[in-house]
Amino acid sequence: MNSSLVSIILLAVSGLVLFLYAVSRLALALRHVAGDRVKGILDRFTRTVPMAILTGTVVTTLLDSSSVVIILAIALVSAGALPFRNSLGVVLGANIGTTISSQLFAFDLGQYAVVAMLPGLLMLSLSKKRQGRTAGRALFCFGLLFFSLFLIGEAAAPLKDYQGVQAWLLKLENPVRGAGTGALLTLIIQSSSATLGMVIKLAAKGLLSLPASIAVMLGAELGTCSDTLLATVGRGRPALKTGLFHLGFNIVSISLGLLLIDPFTTLVLRIAGHTDVARQIAHAHVLFNVTGVVLVAPLLPLCQRLLEAWLPNRDSAPTIAVQPA
Template sequence: MNSSVLAIILLGLSGLVLFLYAVSRLSLALRQVAGERMKSILDRFTKTVPMAILTGTVVTALLDSSSVVIILAIALVSAGALPFRNSLGVVLGANIGTTISSQLFAFDLGQYAVVAMLPGLLLLTWSKKRRGRTIGRALFCFGLLFFSLFLMGEAAAPLKEYRGVQAWLLKLENPVRGAGAGALLTLVIQSSSATLGMVIKLAAKGLLTLPAGIAVMLGAELGTCSDTLLATIGRGRAALKTGLFHLAFNAICITLGLLLIGPFTALVLRLAGHADVARQIAHAHVLFNVSGVLLFAPLLPLCQRLLDAWLPEPEPAAKAAATPPKPQPTLAA
């Protein structure tokens, strides 16, 4: 293998590994700072559909992970702390909240990563309080997130010289092929944010067109359903219905997106034609997810009835029959 190609691969993989590490540690740190509060917020502010959507959006923006918020909602539904009907709005809101990440990725902030990493490292090293160290870890990982994107962008820049790579990337303009690549990549690395980050950086380097970027983005939306479905295993029917709603919502929206990808791309160009391709893809992510939420929000009562009819809750009598009787204590002779 050519040494320059090997250097590109190693630099790109290094950036990807750092990105995945930063995302997981950032999410963990943010949950440690505000995890219990988020549980009470989800329980308290999800009584109506608009409030549930708004709460899901805000919590996802704060925790920087739609998967974490949806899995948290599934866990609360399973524990009986969150009604199934309320969780549907949280799922929709999480899909809006995750678009904030794509907007941040479109900014070229890698060269300023040290502004967050240095104070974060100082807090992590010198703070005597656990909360201070946790905040330091969150700051450090936030900066590391953008530094890793910078590394992936630097690795992608020389790919312009390789016609084979350019030809393969152009093939992703085919909606089905692009969506398949996005879904597969997201399944492998278990992070739609990483997939979208790479797409935005490739577009910023002139290697990916807007139609190809939108197609891969649609596939990443489908790939992200895998971890939420896994979270429903063994958690009861109410939790399973929440996971299935997330899958159905994404599958229907993605199908519509693929069927209407031409008009949708034209709309993005009309609304954000002055921006570069990376920013256009970020705007497309926002427009697609918000449109899907606006489409589904009025249909939530219908979705709830359909899922309840398909997977009805066990009757109380059936539950009682399934529970073995407790042994009666015997008196000692």
């Protein structure tokens, strides 16, 4: 491995580290801003399936993390503050909300990141109130997200000159190989947003094709289940059922996506063929997640019954009934 390739890898990894830091700090800052109001929102606005899906979508968009929202829902279910069935709609909504990130990543805003980072740094340094510092931290990390993706893209651009790298990336067009790579990468770095951000930047630099990008995207959807499953450990059966529903929903939808990846790619090109490949990937993410939610939402009562029959609650406490919309 020559020195120039090592430099490329180190710069790309530096960008990834910055991205992961920005994601974690941004989510933390947004949770501080939202405070306990998020718990109240999840309890108040999840009485029906459509409202639960809408609430999960909005809260995930605001907190910029589907994992955080699903883990919060699991915690509330475990505490008895959120009925199990209501949490299923929140999980579906979180899958839609996470697509907002891909739409933002498709914008090439990295070179303008300082527009958000500088005011955020000033607020973080000069504000005397905690809320002001928290808002500054959120603004700074928001800009840092785009700068880190810009750094990854710039680092990856010279990889076009390495035939070995190109050959390996070309193999990702195999749906199973691409999905496996996406799932493994997401499992390692614990961020589907980071995986998708890298995919979008690599595709924008001509290193990944649309079919390969879609395959890796599908794998990232599976990899993100790991942290939500870990969140169910020791929290009782209602919380476990929420985590298993998230895993089952992703496995079924991803399996169908892999089986139909060719017609799905054709559909994406038909809808967004006039846009650049980064925007095509972002649109594919939205189309895949929204379609999955639309197909599964009417089946939530059945999913609830199957999970409750498989893992009945140990106690006999009645479950809050929710009338279907």
